[in-house]
Amino acid sequence: MEIKDVPDPTAGSGEVVVKLHAAALNHRDLWIKQGKYAGLKFPLIPGSDGAGVIQARGADVDGFTLGDEVIINPSFDWGATESAQGDGFSILGLPRDGTLAESIAVPAAQLAPKPQHLSWSEAAALPLAGLTAYRALFARAQLKANERVLISGVGGGVASFALQYAVAHGARVWVTSSSDEKIARARELGAEGGFNYRQSDWTKSAAAAPGGFDVVVDSAGGDGFGDLIDLCNPGARVVFFGATRGDPSGLPMRKVFWKQLSLFGTTMGSPMDWTAMMRSQVSMEPPLVAARYPPSPRPAARGLALMGAAASSGRSCKNDLNRRARGRRPTLPKHSPAHFFHPTWA
Numbered sequence: 168m169e170i171k172d173v174p175d176p177t178a179g180s181g182e183v184v185v186k187l188h189a190a191a192l193n194h195r196d197l198w199i200k201q202g203k204y205a206g207l208k209f210p211l212i213p214g215s216d217g218a219g220v221i222q223a224r225g226a227d228v229d230g231f232t233l234g235d236e237v238i239i240n241p242s243f244d245w246g247a248t249e250s251a252q253g254d255g256f257s258i259l260g261l262p263r264d265g266t267l268a269e270s271i272a273v274p275a276a277q278l279a280p281k282p283q284h285l286s287w288s289e290a291a292a293l294p295l296a297g298l299t300a301y302r303a304l305f306a307r308a309q310l311k312a313n314e315r316v317l318i319s320g321v322g323g324g325v326a327s328f329a330l331q332y333a334v335a336h337g338a339r340v341w342v343t344s345s346s347d348e349k350i351a352r353a354r355e356l357g358a359e360g361g362f363n364y365r366q367s368d369w370t371k372s373a374a375a376a377p378g379g380f381d382v383v384v385d386s387a388g389g390d391g392f393g394d395l396i397d398l399c400n401p402g403a404r405v406v407f408f409g410a411t412r413g414d415p416s417g418l419p420m421r422k423v424f425w426k427q428l429s430l431f432g433t434t435m436g437s438p439m440d441w442t443a444m445m446r447s448q449v450s451m452e453p454p455l456v457a458a459r460y461p462p463s464p465r466p467a468a469r470g471l472a473l474m475g476a477a478a479s480s481g482r483s484c485k486n487d488l489n490r491r492a493r494g495r496r497p498t499l500p501k502h503s504p505a506h507f508f509h510p511t512w513a
């Protein structure tokens with residue numbers, strides 16, 4: 168990874184150029200750097216998440232003006248159906264050049280106004296992970312208030328959003344993590360408890376204390392997936408969007424059918440999911456940001472190393488030019504679960 172001078176982006180028809188104030192890292196950036204992502208092409212400007220100010224407009228751009236503060240939806244060309252993305256779907260930062268740059272040209276349709284109560288780094292941390300967690304919980308698993316939820320690997324970016332959303336929705340949440348500190352932080356954020364998955368008997372504790380779960384959110388996969396199936400209540404929904412630990416060596420089919428479980432795969436989110444998630448932000452606490460780095464290659468590499476070591480609690484934000492915004496945050500209205508009524512439930 169290196170920093171290079173490249174020609175300034177220009178805005179085509181329907182596009183704007185956004186001067187980026189902050190960009191955030193996702194596990195996807197790590198997979199790409201490690202050469203483990205489908206459709207790799209180099210050279211590439213990676214980065215799916217960013218927030219900044221509109222500095223140029225192409226023809227036929229409605230609704231945004233120069234100087235507007237915006238965040239970028241990295242889910243491009245979703246397609247016509249809510250149930251799954253179409254063939255033209257892509258994610259910003261591969262194949263299209265991404266946000267680890269000073270500025271970027273994107274279709275204006277991919278923009279949303281930056282929520283006022285978020286700093287630049289908090290705004291940049293939101294799009295990819297926030298959208299993925301939102302669709303997983305509300306469009307796919309259709310989480311209801313008071314249901315018992317287990318979120319695995321809560322130190323992950325998407326998992327930390329899932330925790331915040333599920334708690335705000337009135338669900339009862341438990342988490343797993345490799346770190347007791349992250350479990351303690353999750354409890355501060357509203358989880359009722361947690362289990363360290365590095366301890367061999369964690370599933371026994373989970374089965375004994377809270378009992379079964381109605382919804383399980385996972386992105387680790389691997390052979391631990393079978394433990395999650397064991398912890399499901401009859402009729403539970405398991406939603407997953409990643410396989411950080413690879414595929415499980417086997418799927419316990421008998422347990423799945425006997426307990427009448429539903430397995431939901433999910434990826435990113437549709438424009439409808441994006442709009443619903445952005446609306447919900449008015450009553451949400453800000454995204455968790457684990458670390459902030461200035462925009463140069465060495466700190467960016469450190470950020471990726473931090474993710475690789477699973478050492479982060481929350482997202483790693485690469486560039487924060489507005490830390491003082493924290494002191495100016497307005498008081499948020501108390502959350503109402505109605506903010507999480509997903510349009511597809513109507």
Ligand SMILES: NC(=O)c1ccc[n+]([C@@H]2O[C@H](COP(=O)([O-])OP(=O)(O)OC[C@H]3O[C@@H](n4cnc5c(N)ncnc54)[C@H](OP(=O)(O)O)[C@@H]3O)[C@@H](O)[C@H]2O)c1
Pocket residue numbers: 193194195198295296299319320321322323324325326343344345346349364386387389391408409410411412433434435474475477478479481
């Ligand atoms: N399909 C999609 O649209 C989509 C979108 C976003 C992410 N993803 C995928 O989802 C995964 C997570 O992404 P991310 O950006 O949230 O990653 P991340 O911020 O790097 O977090 C990864 C987390 O995985 C957890 N983990 C590692 N091994 C685990 C295990 N054996 N059991 C339970 N948890 C374990 C760790 O949690 P602790 O630190 O708490 O131990 C770690 O912090 C990646 O595989 C990514 O590619 C897919």
